[in-house]
Amino acid sequence: EVQLVESGGGLVQPGGSLRLSCAASGFTFSTYSLNWVRQAPGRGLEWVSYISGSSSPKYYADSVKGRFTISRDYATNSLYLQMNSLRAEDTAVYYCARGLYGGYGLDVWGQGTTVTVSS
């Protein structure tokens, strides 16, 4: 079964750091691009970051550029999002999502992990 499972969310103070993980299974990890998408409480979806199957290129939303870093580990089939200098507006459910092979769309999503930035 194709699956993405996020972890690492939690409560963090403004200015703090957190690393999210996404464990992938059921597909050839290096073949697919991966993304992070977030959803603030009661709000819509916001794309956060993209990493290609080969780890280059990587892209970021302006709202997180310079603060967040996306990476992937082929030995453990894991996707990561290192989040630094966190702000209240980063509070959201963070989803990892797989890019459609040979096409445009996000065809597999994890269940999400919640990040709360608050003092």
Next chain:
Amino acid sequence: QSALTQPASVSGSPGQSITISCTGTSSDVGAYNYVSWYQQHPGKAPKLMIYEVSNRPSGVSNRFSGSKSGNTASLTISGLQAEDEADYYCSSYTSIITYVFGTGTKVTVL
């Protein structure tokens, strides 16, 4: 990059057809045939319903169809069913970022 514009809500009776619009610009929706649609039930992860304007992933009902004209894409749900009640988001590729999402539409089945 601003979010794509969707109506806040659309409603219909069981069996009816409804259409959700998604309006962007000549830099996103109008520039590429890279529009996708997602369904999200409360507390759940989004689910891909349409990709590249009008293609359905395997397992998605053929009651869902997509189209595009100029800077506006549309999702039509025919034969509306109670299980279709959810939030729907469009998304487009842009030359600036990989994905921009719409503002979201709440579909209510009356």
